[in-house]
Amino acid sequence: MNGTIGMRALSALLAVLLVSAGVVPAVSASEGKSENTNIIGIDVPVPEQLVPPDAESLHLMEHDDGVIIDNTVVYLSYWNEKLNWGISEEEIKEYSQILEKQVLIRYYDVDHRYYYISDLDKFGKDLGLVLGFDADETDRFIRSHREQLVKDHQNYHGGTFAPDNRIQDYIPPGTQSAPYAHGKMYYLYLITNFQTQSSDGAWTVADRDDALSDAYSGTNAIRQQAPSGANAVNDGGYYTVTVSGANTGDNIHAWGVNGWMEEAARNLGYSDSNGDGRTTDDMARSAKSWSGADTVILLYLTHDDMGGYAVGPDQGYADKTAISYWGRSSSGRFASQPGSYEHESLHLYGALDEYAGASSCGQSSILAVSPMHDMYTNTNHVSCPSSTNSVMRDPYKTSTISTSSRRFIGWGDYDNDGILDPLDGTPWGPSA
Numbered sequence: 158m159n160g161t162i163g164m165r166a167l168s169a170l171l172a173v174l175l176v177s178a179g180v181v182p183a184v185s186a187s188e189g190k191s192e193n194t195n196i197i198g199i200d201v202p203v204p205e206q207l208v209p210p211d212a213e214s215l216h217l218m219e220h221d222d223g224v225i226i227d228n229t230v231v232y233l234s235y236w237n238e239k240l241n242w243g244i245s246e247e248e249i250k251e252y253s254q255i256l257e258k259q260v261l262i263r264y265y266d267v268d269h270r271y272y273y274i275s276d277l278d279k280f281g282k283d284l285g286l287v288l289g290f291d292a293d294e295t296d297r298f299i300r301s302h303r304e305q306l307v308k309d310h311q312n313y314h315g316g317t318f319a320p321d322n323r324i325q326d327y328i329p330p331g332t333q334s335a336p337y338a339h340g341k342m343y344y345l346y347l348i349t350n351f352q353t354q355s356s357d358g359a360w361t362v363a364d365r366d367d368a369l370s371d372a373y374s375g376t377n378a379i380r381q382q383a384p385s386g387a388n389a390v391n392d393g394g395y396y397t398v399t400v401s402g403a404n405t406g407d408n409i410h411a412w413g414v415n416g417w418m419e420e421a422a423r424n425l426g427y428s429d430s431n432g433d434g435r436t437t438d439d440m441a442r443s444a445k446s447w448s449g450a451d452t453v454i455l456l457y458l459t460h461d462d463m464g465g466y467a468v469g470p471d472q473g474y475a476d477k478t479a480i481s482y483w484g485r486s487s488s489g490r491f492a493s494q495p496g497s498y499e500h501e502s503l504h505l506y507g508a509l510d511e512y513a514g515a516s517s518c519g520q521s522s523i524l525a526v527s528p529m530h531d532m533y534t535n536t537n538h539v540s541c542p543s544s545t546n547s548v549m550r551d552p553y554k555t556s557t558i559s560t561s562s563r564r565f566i567g568w569g570d571y572d573n574d575g576i577l578d579p580l581d582g583t584p585w586g587p588s589a
C-alpha cells in the first residue's frame with residue numbers, strides 16, 4: 158500500500174520534472190484517454206468529452222430579452238413602485254391572477270415552475286392591456302424594463318480580480334493556466350452541486366445540457382474571432398462534483414485555499430502534488446497535459462442565481478470562474494447566456510470590464526500577463542471616447558470582442574511586425 162503510493166508520488170514527481178524540463182512531450186491525449194487516468198498517475202478519470210450542440214439548439218440563442226417571473230405579485234409590486242403606477246396592494250393581487258390566467262399561462266416553464274418571457278415587446282403590450290395602459294405607459298414600461306435588464310445583467314457579472322488589486326510591473330505568463338487566448342484552449346466545466354442545496358435543487362440533466370450548450374457557443378465565439386496567428390482551437394470536457402456547505406457567492410469560501418473550488422478538485426480525486434496548498438492548479442496542469450492544450454480554464458457551473466465572476470490571478474495558477482445558471486434581477490431572474498461564458502472566459506485570458514461601474518478608461522489589466530499587461534490599457538471602457546458595444550460591455554447584446562480586449566488577450570501586435578505580442582520575442586519593437 159505504502160509502496161504503491163510512494164511509487165506513484167515518485168513517478169508523478171518525475172513526470173512533472175520531465176515535462177517542466179521540456180525533454181519529453183506531454184502524454185498524448187489518446188494515450189491518456191485509453192488509460193482513463195491523468196498524467197500524474199492519480200486514478201482520476203478524464204472528464205466527459207464536451208460534444209458540440211446540434212445546429213438547431215444554437216439557433217435558439219437569440220433571447221437577450223429573457224425575463225423570468227417567479228412570483229407575479231413581487232414582479233408587479235416592483236414595477237408599480239418603480240414607475241409609480243399607483244396600484245393598491247389589493248389590486249396587485251387581482252391583476253396578478255388575471256395576468257397569470259390570461260397572459261403568463263403561455264409563458265409557463267413546467268420544468269422550472271416559472272414564467273419565461275422571451276419577447277419583452279410582446280409581453281409588455283399584453284401586460285399593458287391587462288392593466289389598462291395607454292400606448293405611452295406601455296412604451297415606458299418596456300423601455301424601463303429593458304434598461305433595468307442591462308443593469309441586472311451587469312450586476313450578474315461581478316469580478317473578483319485580486320482583492321488587493323495591486324498592479325504589478327510584470328506578470329509572467331507561466332503563472333496562469335490561461336495566460337492568453339492562443340492555441341488549443343481547453344475548457345474544463347465543473348458541474349457543481351452543494352450538499353446544502355439552493356431552492357433550485359441539484360443540477361438536472363436538461364439544465365446541465367443547456368448550460369453546456371451555451372458555454373460551447375460562448376467559448377466558440379472567442380475562437381471564431383481569433384486572428385489566424387493565434388491558431389485558436391477549442392476543446393472541452395466536464396466533471397460532475399458535489400462539495401460541502403452552501404454556495405454563498407463570490408467570496409473566500411469559494412476561491413480561497415479552503416474554499417469549495419479547491420474542495421471540488423480534491424473530491425474528484427486530485428491532490429496537491431506541489432505543496433502549494435491548492436489542488437485546482439494540479440487539476441488544471443493535469444488537464445493541460447493529457448489534452449495537449451495550451452491553456453486551461455476551470456468553469457464552475459452552479460444551479461442557482463448567485464451570479465458569475467472571474468477569480469483573480471492572485472488565487473493560484475488555475476484560471477477559474479463561477480457561472481450560475483440564472484442571474485438575480487430586481488423583479489425576478491434571468492437565464493445566463495452564451496455571452497456570460499464568453500465574458501468570464503475573456504476575463505481569464507486578460508480582458509477587463511468595459512461597462513460603467515467596473516474598471517475604468519485607461520486602466521492597466523491586472524488580469525493580463527506580460528507583455529500585454531505592461532503595454533496596453535483599457536481603451537474601450539464605456540467612459541472612453543468612441544467606445545463601442547462589446548461582450549465586455551453588454552454580454553447579452555453582442556459577442557463582439559473590442560480591439561481593447563483583443564490586445565489584452567494576446568491578439569494585438571504592438572510593434573506592427575506581423576507577429577502577435579505573446580509570440581513576439583521583441584514585442585515592443587527591435588529598438589525597445
Ligand SMILES: [Zn+2]
Pocket residue numbers: 314315316500504509510
Ligand atoms: Zn466582467
